[in-house]
Amino acid sequence: MRDEYVTHLSQGCASEEAEQKILDGYGQLLAQPEIACCVYFALADTAWKYGRLSASLKAKALPLLQSGGDVFVWQRDAPANVAARIKVLKALEARLNRVQPPELPVKFAPPKPQKVRTTAPIGSVFSLALPSGNAALLILVGYKELTESIDPVFSALSWRAASIEAVPQHITTTDPTLPFNAFRKQCAHVAILPGDQRRNILFRLEQTSIRVEPLLPYNPESIVWLAIGRIAREIDAFYDSHNHAASLAR
Template identity: 90%
Template sequence: MMGAWGTGLYSDDTSCDVRDDYVTHLTQGCASEEAEQKILGGYGPLLAQPEIACCVYFALADTAWKYGRLSASLKAKALSLLQSGGDVFVWKRDAPTNVAARIKVLKALEARLNRIQPTELPMQLTPPKPQKVRTTAPIGSVFSLSLPSGNVALLILVGYKELAESIDPVFSALSWRAASVDAAPRHIAATDPTLPFNAFRKQCAHVAILPGDQRRNILFGLEQTSIRVEALLPYNPESIVWLAIGRIAREIDAFYHNHASSPTR
């Protein structure tokens, strides 16, 4: 249920992000259709997943309606999803006792979208803040990360992800851990295996660091090494999960605990 904590329309992280980002785009001077496209473009291929599509289109259509900016195409898409049952299938699968409550929420949304929307609300424009560049380390940099087990792992910087307020480094975790970085391979090839990270019942190829303290360097807890990457590792910007640095270390240890036959060098 996409991290849902209730049956309400905005009782999950994705819907809240869509609502807040849409309003931010309006306050930064975007026209309504441009704001819509920014939101939809940000989810890209993920909209092919019905669960995600419902969260995104329902929150976007509802927010646009409340601000008097709901376009005909967005309205038609949201109503089409609602008339086909919306995301009730998710609730039947994961929380059957809450199905009736979710159906009530979706019926209320459908009724609202079919009413005449309010007069377009004026927006107080706020210039966008400059993006915070988290680090200028070059792609291909290799960092060591201390693990709770006492071992160390290697994170390779494979790319950058541009967000609304920041540009974040994205890493792949090499399928390797050892008692010290001295045992690490001196060269890493593009074909060397990397570890997956779990997110919303799927696995992501890469991880980005969720900052716990905005005043601290995003790479705090990592040590840059002199290990050389022979060729750039694959990078898929649609396969990233954001985790706190401590969570990244715990997940790497957990992977090896659950795959005891995996090599530990």
């Protein structure tokens, strides 16, 4: 996110415009305190260091810092590092209250054309090999436009089998899909987090001839970005946990 802010500046955006582009990218996720803290703290810190911190962004970051910031996340997930986190947040609060340095010059760099990850039509169905040896289905439900790329967004069909030959040849909106966890919230869709920008992010997916009628619903505000290996592991984990619960129930 820090790099993206600087990229916006290098492409000619004014400081407040660059800030707003970042915030718009998170949308409703900013209603979650732990996400809001990560975004506002990193953005305010970067803008201050470049001498461009706006009054509006400062007014968002300081109250969060004064109320304890995201210490509650560290108490929950990394209690051994709470003291260090408090020290970092106090230092950030003190810095934001100081006069910021003069504006750092940012070399102009015209935007590069967005990378189109795939031209597959919405409704395309891809199979994904899982660590368990089974296969899962990912349905292309829409596209998300990012600063540098246009990325496919998928729903994972609530289905896992030993081979792709066993899957139904038609999928409808009544077929259930799997949720993905993100920041203690369940998301309806998943997008692939690139491990290597030089590589096709769909390299582990195989497009099928299965048809989707009608198209599945798509909510652009309900997406989590995961590496393709993580997606496969989460699908396996979902089924393993449900199978274990079913065996206990019997």
